[in-house]
Amino acid sequence: MRANFLLSVLLFSFLTNSLFAQKTYLLRPDRVFDGQESHENWVVLVKNEKITGVGPASQLTADSQNAEVIDLKGCTLLPGFIEGHSHLFLHPYNETSWDDQVLKESRSFRTARATLHAKRTLMAGFTTVRDLGTEGAEYDDFGLKQAINQGIIPGPRMIIATKALIATGSYGPRGFSADITIPQGAEEADGQDLIKAVRSQIGKGADVIKIYADYRWGLNGETRPTFSTDEIKLIVETAKSSGRPVVAHASSAEGMKRAILGGVETLEHGDGGTPEIFKLMREHGVALCPTLAAGDATSQYRGWKKGTDAEPERIKNKRITFKNALDAGVTILAGGDVGVFSHGDNARELEMLAEYGMRPIDVLRSATSVNAKVFHQDNLGQIKSGFLADIVAVEGKPEIDISAIRKVKLVMKNGMLYKD
Ligand SMILES: [Zn+2]
Secondary structure, eight states: OHHHHHHHHHHHHHHHHHHTOOOEEEEEEEEEEOSSOEEETEEEEEETTEEEEEEEGGGOOSGGGTOEEEEEEEEEEEEOEEEEEEOTTOOOTTTSOHHHHHHHSOHHHHHHHHHHHHHHHHHTTEEEEEEOOOSSSTTHHHHHHHHHHTTSSOOOEEEEOTTOEEOTTSSSSOOSOTTSOOOOSSEEOOTTHHHHHHHHHHHTTOSSEEEESEESOSTTSOOEEOSOHHHHHHHHHHHHHTTOOEEEEEOSHHHHHHHHHHTOSEEEEOTTOOHHHHHHHHHHTOEEEOOHHHHHHHHHHTTOOTTTSOOOHHHHHHHHHHHHHHHTTOOBOOOOOBTSSOTTOTHHHHHHHHHTTOOHHHHHHIIIIIHHHHTTOTTSSSOOTTSBOOEEEEESOTTTOGGGGGSEEEEEETTEEEEO
């Protein structure tokens, strides 16, 4: 018994040592954006999975630490980007419609794709994703997360929602004969049954509970609220017992209002937000993930020739509501609803946040320290001693030209180099 125990301890330490054979690195870029501010001529020391030193080059040397020096001339070092809204189990709708992905693609096919999506996301410098629902692929995000965490495949660390919750009859795919039951893109539950649905998703691995507070199920196909405020409160109360937050897809003013009053922590999309709603968000400390890139992508899939045609009403409106959110002082998250457009093109949302009126340095803050704080990731999103060594180096100065984030030269996650 005891010998067996010792053997398994030895085996475990062998496995962990070989899996995480990390070193000590001294990273020497032109400057470091620490999640808040930029510092010229700073260097960063990484030991095993953590950042152990940050500061002026004169104060940190490689010799005393036996560190491998990585010169990153012309580069800015930043915390690994955090994608605020992805669906690794979806791929762009101009390749295959959402309905067809849910109904015609097998889960094995979708998982095979998801592994590639995960790799592309990481290589683009996004070392963490908040993945907000498998959209019909059951709990397969949990297995994907396990495979990444065990080092079997490369990918970002994942904060997962599993199936997400919808009010019965409100979601899709829809438009079929009432005589047949069509698989849905999320789990249907209502009233008191929501307690069991929330708990079972948590039991199957959900880190966050995602709900659809409204959807296009109005009499004429318009967006209308789904859950009542009381139902949302019940979901939040149930999830909170386990320490998990609830986040809501919400595009209409009424759907947003119910979600805010129900106690959710973040709103996704928010296209129909009014100045009053954004004021309410600010008062309740609810953050907005505007997913600008998703609307931009779907408008183009519907025929809009960006740069040639005039902007469609939807885009014009989005610019106005986003500005209203900024003016109201709502916390802005960086998250594009990736999956609607290509995984690995996550930079698109950051570029659009700048295009729609945020200062590039505020965009960088959103994609690092702000996302980390709102997502309860206390050791991520900053280049700071003691924090996990999730680091990206890009060529140029993204605080001046945000598109520099596309020129990724180095990606490190947990102190391991994925791109050098
Ligand atoms: Zn989404």
